[in-house]
Amino acid sequence: MNRIESKNLQVYFGDNHILKGITTEIPKNTVTALIGPSGCGKSTFLRTLNRMNDLIPNFKKEGEVLLDGDDIYSPRLDVADLRKKVGMVFQKPNPFPKSIFENVAYGLKIHGHDDKEFIAQKVEESLKSAALWNEVEDKLDNSALGLSGGQQQRLCIARTIATNPEVILMDEPCSALDPISTTKIEDLIQKLKKEYTIIIVTHNMQQATRVSKYTSFFLHGEIVESNFTDKIFVEPKEQKTEDYITGRFG
């Protein structure tokens, strides 16, 4: 079953037409990679899925985005609820200037949990799922900003999964990281895909092949081709896709 569907999605920032009719389906409990040259609209598409673009003053959209069949832009929908269900990991790790513990507990607390034991248990669980627990268990009270970039990014993932989202959006989550941290995050994605629907933007073709089941190739605000990752990289149907993945442009 498809978890996310977008139908003829058009996005404008002021007069700039950024996404030009995106129609795609993103299936449940799999990893979908979004690839394409810089400026083609991958981040914009991703940020449309949790309505992060609403924060941009002159953002306008047409068409539909459905989550489990419901229009996420419906006026009846609560944006905070949507973002709880559709979590996001950003390109640059952005932990809060709080302790490691408080970072992970944050989402739980704002969603009304106040049982200390429950929170502590959930924090531990999330940090374990994010493969960070062993590195931080004896310094949970230290500031998260004292962690390395790779640790910070795993903390941000822990923070996101602590609130039990259904979908996780990742916008180039490894682009600021060294190869070892990148491997850790990729392993983590492999682990998480059993329970979560993951959409990951990446500029790294190897990463796309390593972690994703499906890949969509974006170009100039349109999806040129979507397919199984092992198909699209081996026998792309479109010339433009082939040019891109073989590094002939972009």
Next chain:
Amino acid sequence: MGFSKIIPPKIAQKIMNGVFIASGIVTLLILVLILGYILVKGLPAFNLEFIFGNPIDSGKEGGIFPMIVSSLYVTLIAGLIATPFGVGAGVYMVEYANNNRIVRLIRFGAETLASIPSIVFGLFGLAFFVVFLHLGWSILSGGLVLAIMALPTIFQVSEVTISSIPNSYREGSLGLGATKWQTIYKVVLPAAIPGIVTGVILGMTRAISEAAAVMFSVGASIQTPISIFDPGRPLPLHLYMLATEGISLEKAFGTAAVLVILVLIITIVTNLVVDRYQRKIMGK
């Protein structure tokens, strides 16, 4: 024709280095000179009785305990009143206002408020708080006047601090499903606290040093004020009266020294606390 044609860049650099270092040293020297002078002239008046005693014979003898209490009291009231408004306005400007005309108007208002001479605030306080609102000569009236004076500083520093909080924090919070208010209250403000506290202390040290602004609103009572409706006599006002009425120059310097030491203590203690907090949240 360029500067560099006359003086070679490397020499110009050396000269400018010297100029900057010299400016720094001059600033420091003036500070040390004034502080030193006041402390040296004031310390002879210092003893336990001076700090904890009541003034005798208009302050010619005895101590300044009621004045210390008055000063701390009006300043505290000023801080308590001005801080929520100043910080609130700062939050509004950064997080809510999207009309540029209103933003500019408010900013202009704050700048103007900051540039009004304190004696004018004093006069306003007399007319409005003391007479019109019937608050009389009281700690409350004086605190209100000082609150208005401290407000622009607290507001301006808050606005600058809050707008310097990276957007990535806000996105991280909103992305977890937090509301805008939760984001402000739980992420933006805690991250901005060091700057905001610095602004509040700046505003309060300005308030504690005011004689003109409180002259017509607190009264000149030499009793220790208990309630906020009691009159009082803050240190700068006492100092002013000791000096201008020729009561005792020695006690005037003693009072000045106490005032300076109070300001130093407030500034140093908050700096230490803010530094600690900063190190804690930033992990340094």
